Amino acid sequence: MLKKLIVALFLLIVLVAGGYVFWKDRREPPSQDVTLYGNVDLRQVASAFLVSERLAAVYVDEGQIVEKGRKLAELETVRLKQDLDVARLAAAAAWQNYQKVKNGPRKEDVARARAAVEAAKAAWENARIRRDRMIPLSKKQSVSVQQADDAIAMESVSAAYVDVKQKELDLLLAGSREEDILQAEAEWKRADAECAIRQQRLDDAVLYAPCDAVVRNRILEPGDMVSPQKPVFNLSIMDVKWIRAYLTEEQLGQVRPGMNAVVTNDSFPGREFKGTIGFISSVAEFTPKNVETPELRTALVYEVRIIVQDPDNCFRLGAPATVVIRVS
Known part of the structure; x- marks a missing residue:
C-alpha cells in the first residue's frame, strides 16, 4: 500500500513538473535576438603618391594614429619646380x-x-x-x-x-x-x-592622410622611387568600423540590412556599442556538397557586416566581438 502511494506521488510530481514546463514555454516566447560572434574587420587604404619621384621624407611610423589631412611623406621637388x-x-x-x-x-x-x-x-x-x-x-x-x-x-x-x-x-x-x-x-x-x-603635380608631392587611421605598414623609406602603383603606407581606418560575422541558414531569414544591433567586446564589459547591419552576402560559404540535404543546409553560412560607431577607438582591428541583433 505504501509503495503504491509513493509511486502515485512520484507520478503526480512528474505530471505537475511537466505541466509547469509546458505552461512556462507557452507563457514565455522564445528569444527574438540573434547573437553572432565575429571580428573587427580590417578596412585598409593603400596610400600612394600620384606622381613618380624619389621619396624625400617620411613623417610617421607604424602603429601611429594619424588624423585626416596630416602630412605623411614628401617627395623631392627640384625637378617638379623646374x-x-x-x-x-x-x-x-x-x-x-x-x-x-x-x-x-x-x-x-x-x-x-x-x-x-x-x-x-x-x-x-x-x-x-x-x-x-x-x-x-x-x-x-x-x-x-x-x-x-x-x-x-x-x-x-x-x-x-x-x-x-x-x-x-x-x-x-x-x-x-x-x-x-x-x-x-x-x-x-x-x-x-x-x-x-x-x-x-608639385602639390601632389606631399602625401596627406585621407582619413583618421592607424599606420599599419610603412612600406617605403626615404630614397626609394615611388609611383602611383607603389603604396608608401597601408592605413587602417578607425571609424566607422566593421564587424565581420556569419549567419546560419536559419538566422538568414530573421536578419536584413538596416536592422539595429548591439556590439560588445570582452575588453569593455558592460559597455554596448550601437551598430547597423550594412551588408549580407548573397552567396553561401563553406558549402559541404553540391546537393544539400536538410541536415546539411544548416551548415551553410552567409557573411554579414555590421557597421559600428567607435569614435573613442575602443575596438582594436581584428579583435573578437559579440553582436546581438534585435530581431523584434
Missing part, C-alpha cells in the same frame, strides 16, 4: 602673343604702310610719265622700240606694286582675323592649363 617654371614661361609667352594678335597692328605699322603706298604711287607716276614720253620718241625713232617697251612694262609693274602696297595697308587697317585671335587665345589657354597641371 617643370613648373618652364610651363609658366610658356604660358607668359602665349599670353603676350594673344594680346598682340587681339590688339592688332600698331599705329606705327599703319603709318609705315601708308608711306609705302605713297612711295609706290610716286614711283608709278614717274613710270607713267616716262612711258608717255618714250612712246612718241619711239615712233620718231629717237629711241629704240625696246626702250619704249621697257617703259611700258615698268609702268605696269609700278601700278601693280601700288596695288600690293594698298592691299597690305588694307589688311593692317582691318586688324587681326577672328580665327587668328581664337587660335592665339586657345594656345594661351592650353599653356595656362599645362601650368596648372605642373602646379598640381
Whole structure:
C-alpha cells in the first residue's frame, strides 16, 4: 500500500513538473535576438603618391594614429619646380602673343604702310610719265622700240606694286582675323592649363592622410622611387568600423540590412556599442556538397557586416566581438 502511494506521488510530481514546463514555454516566447560572434574587420587604404619621384621624407611610423589631412611623406621637388617654371614661361609667352594678335597692328605699322603706298604711287607716276614720253620718241625713232617697251612694262609693274602696297595697308587697317585671335587665345589657354597641371603635380608631392587611421605598414623609406602603383603606407581606418560575422541558414531569414544591433567586446564589459547591419552576402560559404540535404543546409553560412560607431577607438582591428541583433 505504501509503495503504491509513493509511486502515485512520484507520478503526480512528474505530471505537475511537466505541466509547469509546458505552461512556462507557452507563457514565455522564445528569444527574438540573434547573437553572432565575429571580428573587427580590417578596412585598409593603400596610400600612394600620384606622381613618380624619389621619396624625400617620411613623417610617421607604424602603429601611429594619424588624423585626416596630416602630412605623411614628401617627395623631392627640384625637378617638379623646374617643370613648373618652364610651363609658366610658356604660358607668359602665349599670353603676350594673344594680346598682340587681339590688339592688332600698331599705329606705327599703319603709318609705315601708308608711306609705302605713297612711295609706290610716286614711283608709278614717274613710270607713267616716262612711258608717255618714250612712246612718241619711239615712233620718231629717237629711241629704240625696246626702250619704249621697257617703259611700258615698268609702268605696269609700278601700278601693280601700288596695288600690293594698298592691299597690305588694307589688311593692317582691318586688324587681326577672328580665327587668328581664337587660335592665339586657345594656345594661351592650353599653356595656362599645362601650368596648372605642373602646379598640381608639385602639390601632389606631399602625401596627406585621407582619413583618421592607424599606420599599419610603412612600406617605403626615404630614397626609394615611388609611383602611383607603389603604396608608401597601408592605413587602417578607425571609424566607422566593421564587424565581420556569419549567419546560419536559419538566422538568414530573421536578419536584413538596416536592422539595429548591439556590439560588445570582452575588453569593455558592460559597455554596448550601437551598430547597423550594412551588408549580407548573397552567396553561401563553406558549402559541404553540391546537393544539400536538410541536415546539411544548416551548415551553410552567409557573411554579414555590421557597421559600428567607435569614435573613442575602443575596438582594436581584428579583435573578437559579440553582436546581438534585435530581431523584434
